[in-house]
Amino acid sequence: MPSRMRRRTVLPVAAAVTAALVVASLLVGEFDISLGALLTDPVAREMFFISRVPRTLSLIFAGAAMAVSGVVMQMITQNKFVEPTTAGTSQWAGLGILAALLLAPNLGPMPKMLIATAFAFVGTLLFVGVLRRISMEQQLVVPLVGIMLGAVVGAITTFLAGTFDLLQSMSAWRSGGFSGIVRGFYEPLWAVVVIAVLVYLLAHRFTVAGLGKDLATTVGLNYDATVLLGVAMVAVCTGVTSVVVGFIPFLGLIVPNIVSMALGDDVRRNLPWVAVLGVGLLLACDLLGRTVVAPMEIPAAVILGAVGAAVFVLLVLRQRRRVLA
Template sequence: MFKNRLFYIVLFIILIILSLGFDARKDVNLISIFSFDKEAIDILLLSRIPSTLTIILTAASLSVAGLIMQSIGRNKFISPSIAGSQQSSILGLLIAYLFITDAPLWGQFIFSFIFSLIASFFFISFIQKLQFKNEIYVPLIGLMFGAMIGSLSMLIAQLTNTQQLLAVLGVGSFANKTIGTFELILFTVPALILSFIYAQKFNIVALGEDFSLNLGINYKRVLSLGIIIVSLISASTFIVVGSLPFLGLIIPNIVSILYGDNIKKNIWDIALFGSIFVLICDLVARLGIYVFTGLSYEISIGFIMGLVGSLIFLGMIFREVKHA
């Protein structure tokens, strides 16, 4: 197991180097960077380092948020994107834009966070009251809940002629994340720290309220903290990056298959695996068109992750049915 983790750490470091050194702009690469070319160094400092840090923090935090959502929801097939948290972030941003046209980035974040928090609390409270909690039916309910919020956002956008803004908000991309635009992603750092500190308690909460109370854990307090962490991560990452489908859903499940269900032991692996997955998808998005056509264009990483993530998710469902 140690050798496997060492391999993934080495792979993670290699991917960071590749992320810093390559994209569709071929004149700025590892050779020009190590030659201390002024333009290459400027691009490295102003664009690629912030972009790579954004990738790592976004990937790690969304993967951990998925783990927390699955723990407090006691279902392996839910995540912030399925539970309506992400769709509510879009609605919050849209409302902020309509009522405070020149709202600063932190103002947009507050709206996005509040709407995501309300939706997450509502969804978790609702599924806790369900008597029949089939592993597949709960995420279907989440998808319907998210679709209702998304439809409301679409209706508001049509009534206010802001459909173009809504379309832009839904595109996941790490392009042009320069210094001055990515700082909001730093909100994920305290959320990640709290996640690591409370990992054991989230592990206990996943076993149910009665079990938690018997072990002296304040179930409702830990549950509320988990929802706040998920909402904080959902809001900050969505404003900076946009939608990254399936990330919080598939990464915790992959790590669970490899290492088991101990949250305290797995949370570091989940952050690592999420970062590796997004770094690979980002490199494909950056270099895919250039490699095959020679044109300096990038694909949206949301498209790549949606394609790969959907295939992995289907595999997970078939695996669950097979072992049921």
Template structure:
């Protein structure tokens, strides 16, 4: 195990962030302080880079929290119906109240994401304890059902174009100053997970053992649900759902650093930010000056990383899958 992969992830993240500030169809001119160059930098490049970093970090932390709640390493908010629930909340608000303020849309998305995640947890509690692969399967079935409902409502209300943005794009080309700030709320929710890291780690031992250690499992479960729901809702509403980040990054950091959640969360956040930023740069460069959505690039890279995690055997002291409670 590496002693501190967070340092390595940080060293990778810094040059990626600098490259993100420099890459784009519009040039910065001879000097970054030139009028046009400074405008591009502050209105477009810097907000986009910050949005990518916040998205990757928050989704990675939300993936860790989700895995602790379910005690299964094969789940993330994008495969448990949470993203589809957030999209359903946004769709209902936009269909019923087209002029609704942004805060009401975010509230509806968070509540719907919270409800869909709670439903997923209720379903997996009824599964046999040893059938760990049934957990992600149930999540994908629930996500498929919710996506079908969202698609039907979007078709009937002529809002199908919004559904494709929320669930199928995962891209940052439209991010400018004034249109990404909600992601700071997602970052705050991820920071809250770090504050409660020890509680989530104890909850991952099982409800009975957590109770015997003096923890209130239901209270920690509610906190985890809020963190996952808020992060997912903010990301879906701002840039669309980004796949695989909350799945592969927590597994990689866990294999590198072990199960100490307080130590692994900073590395997980930095690793998620670096992965999404690298995929965003690939999408911007592969067909320059045109762009590929980061969701498409991550769909390929994330799938390869996930298959590698399945093929590579974990160390005996750090099992890749825990039983769900």
């Protein structure tokens, strides 16, 4: 069987594994919620709908949103190593959260999301603007620029948080954990589902934009408007997920690259698989964090960060081998 066909057979298996992980996420936890308990115990049933269902839905929504955001970022920058973490978008969203805490400590979640989204939007536009003024012949230059910008913004955020005694509040954002997700708190994540659907409907535009400005303009695409729209969508996904669940690193880097290796670079064809695998990876990290040190938890972002860093290095080495070859 050809290598590409073997890769394609893996995707349905991955979808089945993701479905199993969703069921496991609903059932695994310190409070015993089995199928029998759901049918006979009203307390277990109430806990299931107050905690387990919202947590699992937030994992699904956040995983799909950040994976799809990675696809959009890679198309508008024409670089496989870019996603909200390596472009500084997430760090700008964190700065927006800190600004909201400083200016209005009692501000509700929705205004915080708007502020975080605005900061993420401005920061991503700054990143794209910097890219237009430097040579991008080397693929690794682009994520290095984003990582450096993100590090500067992160350092400013940490300094201000330490100065105003808000380090503990900001650490909750950086942890990217789902243990505190309950009914009544996760609902804003429905907004990122809308964004994911819009990305799918406009996928052909991002596919053409990924060919470069000159070619995209030649075929009649308004390239600058498409880039601006992509940046806005990524900013919304990053801002909302940052406020609700926190920092989710590398998800938008790992999953789109895996799907692209199997299916190519057609955004519309890839997006459903990107969303499914993004959900599966985040669910797996969350379940591992729930069980490995039970009854304590390791935040999903910590495990995802370790996995993502390793995959990032492997992708860099793979790119280096291709260049040398």
